Amino acid sequence: MQIPVRVVALRGKCRLIVCALLLAGGVPGNADDNTTNRTQADVQTLPGTQMLLLDEPLDVLMVRGINRFAERELRRSMQTRSQNWHRDYASEESYLQSVQANRERFAEIIGAIDARGDQPTLQMIISQDDFQSGIPILASSPECIVRQVRWPVMDGVTGEGLLLSPKSTEVTASVIAIPDADWSPEAMVGLSEGVDVPPFVLQCVQQGCEVLVPTLINRDHEFSGNPAVGFTNQSHREFVYRTSFEIGRHVIGYEVQKILAAVDYFALRRESQRKEGPIGVAGMGEGGLLAFYAAAMDTRIDSVMVCGYFDNREQVWREPIYRNVWSLLTEFADADIASLIAPRRLTIEACSVPEVDGPAEVTPGRRGGAAPGEIRTPEIASVRDEFALAQAHYQSLGRPGQIELVVSDGGTGPAGSNAAVTSFLTGLNLDASLKTPAKLTPHLPLADASARQARQIDELVERNQRLVRNSPRIREQHWNKADRSTVASWKESTESYRDEFYDEVIGRLPHQKLPINPRSRLMIEEEKFKVYEVVLDVFEDVIAGGLLLLPTDLKPGERRPVVVCQHGLEGTAASTLDQRKDRFLDRGFAAELAIRGFIVYAPQNPYRGGDAFREIQRKSNPLQRSLFSYIIPQHEQTLRWLSTLPYVDADRIAFYGISYGGKTAMRVPPFVPQYALSICSADFNEWIGKTTSNIYRASYVYTGEYEIWEWNMGNIASYAELACMMTPRPFMVERGHRDGVAPDEWVAAEYAKVRRHYDELGLGDSTTIEFFNGPHTIRGLGTFAFLHKHLNWPEPK
DSSP, rough: OOOOOOOBBOOOTTTHHHHHHHHOOOTTOOOOOHTTOGGGGOOOOTTTOOEOOOOOOOHHHHHHHHHHHHHHHHHHHHHHHHGGGOOOOHHHHHHHHHHHHHHHHHHHTTTOOOOSSOOOOOOOOOOOHHHHTOOOSSOOOEEEEEEEEEEETTTTEEEEEEEEEEESOOOOOEEEEEEEESOHHHTTTTTTOOOOOSSSSHHHHHHTEEEEEEEOOSSTTTTTTEEETEEEEEEHHHHHHHGGGTOOOOOOHHHHHHHHHHHHHHHHHHTTTTOOEEEEEETHHHHHHHHHHHHHHHOOOEEEEEOOOOOOOOTTTGGGGGGGGGGGGOOOOOOHHHHHHTSSSSEEEEOOOOOBSSSSOOOOOOOOOOOOOOOOOOOHHHHHHHHHHHHHHHHTTTTTEEEEEEEEEEGOSSSSOOHHHHHHHHHOOOOOOOOOOOOEEEOSOOOHHHHHHHHHHHHHHHHHHHHHHHHHHHHHHHHTOOOOSSHHHHHHTTTHHHHHIIIIOOOOOOOOOOOOOOEEEEEEOOSSEEEEEEEEEETTTEEEEEEEEEEOOTTOOEEEEEEEEOOOOOOOOOGGGGOTTTTTTTTTTTHHHTTOOOOEEEOOOOOOOOOHHHHHHHHHHHGGGOHHHHHHHHHHHHHHHTTTTTEEEEEEEEEEEHHHHHHHHHHHHHOTEEEEEEEEEEEEHHHHHHHHHHOTTGGGGGOOOTTOOOOGGTTOOHHHHHHHHTTOOEEEEEETOOOOOSSSHHHHHHHHHHHHHHEEEEEOGGGGEESSSSSSSSOHHHEEEEEETTTTOOOOO
């Protein structure tokens, strides 16, 4: 049922409260019949618009529509991925050349980009007790011996795990067996009680394979935090993900690098010994993902077994956030990743996996905020469909027998079935006759798994912190082609940087916008202004909307400047109107500016609704898109419509955003040139540190805003660079000393770069920062003066 809202005509501050209630809570569902039957004549609209009828709050409608759009795009991605591939099946050599660019791109998006050490080794871990006993062997059986090992990966990062070597036979192959994230290496080889794992590792040793079992970052949360700040309920994998993503790294990429460092060692030894021993990787659950990705990256891997991971990935947004890979599905469905392994041996096992229901419960003394996400055993029908797509590549290469799907008990049986292991070993040139292996007998106490886990986490987090500290230098080098000699040269030389950030960090939607189709309704009549609610079409299922405040003293033919007033996180357009004293965040700044004679537009942005809006980010990231991929076109469509209004001066439209609206101030005006200026309130800071620091209490690493990270932003642009993209348009920062967003020192240091830039271009009068004694709030003094000055509108007397 569509219900037009009755016109509200009230006086005093209470009328703004009514407006806030109407828009935040929607129209009451028990409206009387007279209200439901009102005609357009009863509800005033703006000229050139249709009557707006809504049966639910605008923000709810908006967020749901964008979610539908994003889900539809995920389904469509299967038809569009092929445009990023140019496979040549004429020969194996031509095929490998034709997919090399895709392989390199795959390494980039999983963050496996750092150079590994040039002297790969495996180092035995030996304690003082080992020296005294003379037996540096952890465990053994009649068939193998087990040692604890460590290997260098890159500066400050090592791998740790177990090495199993055959006792009485020559090594025939080298295998890296990767457990699920919740299995320790000891569990994977049968040394831990109470953990039911397949005998796959010991079966490989029976066939003469040496097997390395690495430690993975697990899903516990014991070390997710910092004693100086606090701890969270995030899994260790999510904690590492949060500190990695902004600088173009990923927990997946780091662990793939650990696997490939071991491949480096095995390959180097193979070359030095002049032997042809093949190399294989196999994994189960999370380890299946890593084995799959490692084999796609490195053609030295001869055989790969993926247990319980291979599937259609259109629902990846439902999985834990540490599986979120920016732009993955623009190019790399699982079948496409398999095509990077072709024509090498690939065994897919459809089997059960350790399932994950979501993050750990919040316990006393720990923060919450972990992202939702679950892991389920893939449906066999879905696995078969994706396998058929992968199989087609092997068939086109004339190697159909090199890929095999093994179904363990209908797809829900245990991993590591004899059929799957046999298929995998075939790729290592081993004619396997599998037997039940002998159990291992421990000779030494097992490693302190908790201490080992802490070491592995600390190495990655500390490496990320070093990369963050170095990121200003990386950005400076990245921007070395920007020409600051004149304003014109700056604009011309930075256009490519602007495009890069939009395309690679925000994500640009290629869709053609719909006709605007404006709808409106009068919400409030006040002495100084009227308020209209407006909705515009942008794309299918995607709308823009908000509140238009028109001063009542507009004269015929007069054109006035517009201020776009943007609300913060979980706010509504009406939040910017509410002038009650306890509304310290927005302080009714939109209403105050309308009273000063500005035309004001308060957009509804889609960052409202908790997980409902954060799911937009999860659904969009795999397609190289973000929340702002929708917000920018919404604002473009809004400005397009505002420019048609006879009382709007289209050349004098300013943006002023608070908190999350301040984020919008940094991410929309630089890419929407019609905005004449931008004011960032209560958000400007050293953004890369804000999103990655493990020592700053208000870092996003410790909060519930799990949508906040933007892939590789730290190597491309922080807030100073984004502000400089505004040049020569005016830019201002509003900053309360007690604002917990960031320390004053961070804010001042980042803004100093902006000020210097404007000064060097002779534009020092076009930028400023106002510090004031106050919290996370609009102040409305210096910023209002800034608007009056740069929009050429007289201040009230």
